[in-house]
Amino acid sequence: MHKNTENINTLIELNEELENYFQNTIIPQLFVDADLILRKFTPPAMRQFKLKKEHIGTPLIDVKENFRFPTIIDNINLVITTGEILEKEIQTTDLRWYQMNILPYVLRKENKTNGVIITFVDITSRIKDLKEQEKLIAEHELLLDTIAHDIKNPLTALGIGIGMLKKFQEKGMEKFPSLLEKVEGNLTKMKMIINDLVQSRWHEHRYQAEEEMLDLQNIIEDVKLTLAPQINESNAKIKQHIGLSEITFARRKLRSIVYNLVNNAIKYKAPDRRPEIHIETYSEDEFMVISIADNGIGIDPENLSSIFEKFRRVTTSIEGNGVGLYLVKQILENSGGKITVDSTPGKGSTFKAFLKLDGSIRSQEKDSAITSF
Template sequence: MAATELVQRKLYIKLTSACVLGSMESASSTDAIVPDELAQVLLDIAPTGMMLMRPVYAAGDEAIIDIAFEYLNPVAQRKILLPARPTESLRTLYPGDEGLFAFYRAAYLSGERAEYESTREVAGLVFSYYLVVQRQGPRLVVSFTAATDNPIEAVAEELHASLTREQAARQRAERQQQDMHRLFEQAPVAISVLRGPQHVVELMNEANAMLLGSTRENLLGQPIMEVLPRLQGQGFDLVLQRVLQGEAMVFREVRVKLSRAHLGQSDCGYYHVTYQPWRAEDGEIVGAIAVATEVTEQVQTRQELERLNQELEARVQERTQQAHASRAEAERQRGRLAQLIAEAPAAICVLSGPDFVYELVNPRYQALFDNRTLVGQPLLTAVPEFADQPVWSDLRQVYETGCTHTAENKLVAVARPDGVLEKRYFNYIEQARHNEHGEIDGVFVFGFEVTEQVRAREQVQRLNEKLTAANQELCDANKQLVRTNIDLDNFIYTASHDLKAPITNIEGLLYLLKKALPAAGRSDELVASVLDRMHGSVERFTRTIAHLTDVTKLQSEFAQPAVTMLLANIVEDVRQDLLPQLTEAGAELEVDVDNCQPRVFSEKNLRSILYNLLSNALKYRHPSRPPQIRVTCAAEGDQLVLKVQDNGLGVNEWQQARLFQLFQRLHTHVEGSGLGLYMVKKIVENAGGTIEVQSQVNEGTTFTIRFPA
């Protein structure tokens, strides 16, 4: 800037300041400045920047801590990029320029005119500026101008334009975001965004919330499987896990159960659902995006098509009165009908004229006849295999009579690409089409292939027939088994009863024989040994007959009333009975049954089970170690599990298979009748329980009994 121009500007500043100061003399020292018209004009047309400022004091103190802006003229606004009345203070806007703040404070305190020259960086350029300051009452009047030839105004204007463009771009982005939000909300499909492995609902449009039978407020921010427990068990958690692994999945007509009765909607429906991984900017999968569309049921589809057909016919009739409007409406309806037909889950075609020329086929119908041209072809030309089938005669009847024909599970032979006829089953509806004069000019066909369902039903029927035959065989076998058991019980009872008298007579005769022998004979070692063996045989025979009698009583005793008892008490009674044998063998008996209370056995039967198992553990102990016997009982679900475990001789697999048979004795070095374990098994099974054995030779045996708690 030339020196002369600088002097002229300084002179103009002095004159302007004087005018401004003079016009503000009447203003109160505490009120905001309200310049008169002349002062306002001078401020606004001044070629230099003009500012009105005032000091800011500390609370309860006279110390100046900051400088506030009250008014900036247009030049000042443009030069320093601030509004006419900024809300920020000097130290807020320029926190690092303490020299400028000190200059203002000193000028205010002195009351004298002051000048200040410094530099400032704007948009990467350094500019010099010149300040003239004069206190007027409680305020400072400031005039400033650039002291160099750098185009600070141009830079400021460019910054302003840049800010304006940025604001416009931000507004466009906000509008785009609002448009996307409206698109998301108004989308005709249900859309949801689920985050993380818990499938938390991040976003969801109202259509999705209504489809799920809830409100968006109840779903947002919640794990979807927890807030909608009805979805659990339908496989959606597994699908979402696969999507989180990067797999996109598409389902058509998937059956879903929802809770929507409170909305007046069905709780069960069919949907087209698409799942897509949701990826962050770095490509990491953070969740899943789900899009669902409810599929109109087949009956509703047919009803909608009939309604649209009726509307179309009505529009055609109105065409004579409103030609142009009717034509436009008809075209719109045709478009809707074509779209609906194309997207319908049924196989649909329109046949025209007596030759049934294909006028329209939707994708599902076309898929039934791969690699064939249908549209524009007569039916028998395109699908000649229909000629001798009921589907052709049904079409002719509908065309001639106008009566709708419905078929279910109808067998239709369709030629494969190789020419081989394939048996397929369909549900279909054939309905007459009428022109504007009410005459039949074609046929609508709506079909649903049910081949898989029919074959599955036939398979189920065959299996049911086999099951019925098997049940009959099982029933006959059970009857035979019952008769055999009855005969066996009768035989055992008869045998035991008929043998009692002879064995009693033999026992009496032995007694008389022993009594009749002379003393010398009784003292003879051979005679005494023979008599003892004969008495032993009679005793064993008597014991066997008693056991056979007990076997016949099992069937009549198994249904005794259920009573509550403490198993520990019964085990203790059995232990007392076997105490001599336990002591003699040096056996260790461990019992852990305090928490079991059987309610299905009579005390007598339960005692018999424990006595047989414990006495067997003592009889068949291992000769090289003391017996260790353990009795435990624990609840498993709705059963009690009783176990008797020993470290005795054990049995092999062949012996285990025969362990519970009648009169089976697997060890002959001890006495026994072979009836004990047979009776234990019968008692357990009569009470609805089971008994198992696990054993290893020379290691021991474990009997496991399961019965209702």
């Protein structure tokens, strides 16, 4: 009898500790048992998911609409069955984004999963920041390209004018004033272009694209967060087979490469099947190869040679401005790399980005990691 009393007191203390933990946790958290009954939740979860005290002890299916995540019960069952942690980005009813972690609650003595603890970490601001950064990257690359193009024309005209001046020195100088006026006009135009760059836009793009040692898996995770709404809406499945992960490159440029290729793979999905995207990396000669394959609509052979042109789009029925692949090609070629594409209409496409490796990384291809989103 005395021993039973001690056991009961121990259970009461453990329950009080668990209750105290849930009441003082500052993040939304739920405890759901193996029968899918909602047993506990934190105050932030009450506010976030509009839960009430009377919901404790009720089946989760009765309040699943509060989460705006239709497969939450399937995900819980998967964790209970496999005993493995599940991580996923979800959007709640107020359109905020969360990193959802479902952890198995294991009874150690019985070695049995008796439920799950679900934690929600708010990543809305991070997704917004990543989207804004991606927008700035695209604007920055287009700005530099446009300026280079605009400067090229007056420079060409200036060169022609100087060449003509040299010829007229031999034949006479009667046309010298008009030619000089044209030269001065082109110089003025160049000054205006440069002034516009410095005064109106330069401060928005002062950050430098410095090269650093990067882990591609971290870049991929950032891109997946940025594209979380598109991934969630399309129900896209992303698999990764990372054979080589480290490379010295500019972070924003590497993000732009991966972002545009993955975004296109989702955007040009086939209407009759779930998008599947396979990201694979490996070394080939002096390059890291990032291969991104999809099962989308594919590209007609006559369009393959022009898809990397600025403002060129495969189809006008899909939203876009036609600069993504152009930027990817420019970034790669400017850094000594290249991009290739192999596509079959109706079956999908495979884009391969070749990034120049330095000698220290070339031999560091590590064990592959296979994951899925």
